[in-house]
Amino acid sequence: MGITKLADLIRSDAPNAVSYKDIGDYTSPLTGLFFRTLTFLEHDIKPVFVFDGKPPVEKTPVSAQTKDSIELLKCMGVPVIQAPGDAEAQCARLVRDGVVDAVASEDMDTLPFGANVLIRQLNAKKDEVVEYSLPRLLEKLQITHEELVDLCILLGCDYCDKIPGLGPKRALTLIQKHRTIENVVLHINRQTHPVPLLWKYKEARKIFLDKTETPVTNLVWRELDEEAVVDFLCHTKHVEERIRHRMKTFHEHRENRREERKKEKAEGHMRQTRMDNFFRVTRKRG
Incomplete structure (x- = not known):
């Protein structure tokens, strides 16, 4: 959710x-x-x-x-x-x-x-x-990351109940003014916004802010196994033709890019592809 x-x-x-x-x-x-x-x-x-x-x-x-x-x-x-x-x-x-x-x-x-x-x-x-x-x-x-976490708990998250009837605008205003859930609950109408019984907001906050180190093994990208992909995906000739055609263009495109990188490296202005080179900004809000 x-x-x-x-x-x-x-x-x-x-x-x-x-x-x-x-x-x-x-x-x-x-x-x-x-x-x-x-x-x-x-x-x-x-x-x-x-x-x-x-x-x-x-x-x-x-x-x-x-x-x-x-x-x-x-x-x-x-x-x-x-x-x-x-x-x-x-x-x-x-x-x-x-x-x-x-x-x-x-x-x-x-x-x-x-x-x-x-x-x-x-x-x-x-x-x-x-x-x-x-x-x-x-x-x-104009809030901190910790305050954003409290805001998200007020909005409703996967880890605990939320305060009924508290909409996003009101929740944001309360966090901007009072900064923590503990202070927010002191400034709301408990009749219209009853705090959940045994509310586990502290447990939810702890989950979001947990900075426990999780070791990640070295990530390795291997060569695509074309035959394995075809065997796995293709159940009809039509699908196989699409898959093989797409992989053919993939190999051609990748080979062209490798040649471009070799040329750039030889000319002394090698550059790394950035995310913005792939996702072109089409519009921004505000």
Whole structure:
């Protein structure tokens, strides 16, 4: 579920923390994963896929069918990480530690977990993705990361109940004025906004702010195993033709880029592909 109405609140109160960027349009589950991942690879973007491990006791377990996705990614030579708990928490740690540049997820709780850059709607059937900047968000709302965590708990998160009837605008105003949940509950009408019995907001706060080091083995991107991918994905001749045609263009494109890099290196102005080279900003709010 993530954080209730956090995206709406950001769009209205911190629009400059959001930008919209071009992305290719691919559909269907595994083939969509295949095409998008291949596009990343041929543009020198190295994706890392993180899957949920054992969920915290505060979070309702959500069953996810990930076996096929993991198998496909392994065939494509892309690293897969099994998180010790919540995948978004692990992703945020990877960003904070400088292992990756951004998190791509539909789950807004990636922001209170501390990821500086969140990309959403990567699977959307349109030509752009949405990028959220945590530093810009905090600056615009004039709150700290710890206060953002308390705000998200008030909005409603996966780890505890929320105060009924407390909307996003009101919650933001209360946090900006009183700074902590402990102070907020002293300044609300308990009749209209009853505090949940045995409210586990402190446990939720601890989960979001947990800075426990989680060792990550060296990430290795291997060569794509074309035959393994075809065997795994293709059940009809039509699908196989599409997959093989796409991989042919992938190999051609990658070879061209390698030649370009060799030429750049020889000329002494080698440059590394950045995320902005792939996601072109189409518009910004604010």
